[in-house]
Amino acid sequence: MKIELVLGVVILFLLIGGAIYTIFKMMNSLGGEVKSAFPLSLEQYLAQNPHCKTNFGIKCSTCNSNRIHRKVVANTSVFSCNSCSTNLYHVDA
Numbered sequence: 001m002k003i004e005l006v007l008g009v010v011i012l013f014l015l016i017g018g019a020i021y022t023i024f025k026m027m028n029s030l031g032g033e034v035k036s037a038f039p040l041s042l043e044q045y046l047a048q049n050p051h052c053k054t055n056f057g058i059k060c061s062t063c064n065s066n067r068i069h070r071k072v073v074a075n076t077s078v079f080s081c082n083s084c085s086t087n088l089y090h091v092d093a
Contacts, residue, residue, distance in 0.1 A: 042079075045089035062086040 049061040065083035
């Protein structure tokens, strides 16, 4: 009876550990997808669009809006324009 209980607990821990590992592996793979959707870093974005750096922050190179939305995905902050939905740049955490 004791051995079945111990075996059951070990199997439960292995299942939970496997699920946690799978979740973290999926989150890490999302980082590559995020960077392909937002290929420019902030430095690269400003090098290509120097007029987009203002006294009030960064603006969109497409529509000149300063309404920039930040979203965090897989330890990467991604920024897009709230007005025209253009993907702008990413910043690694």
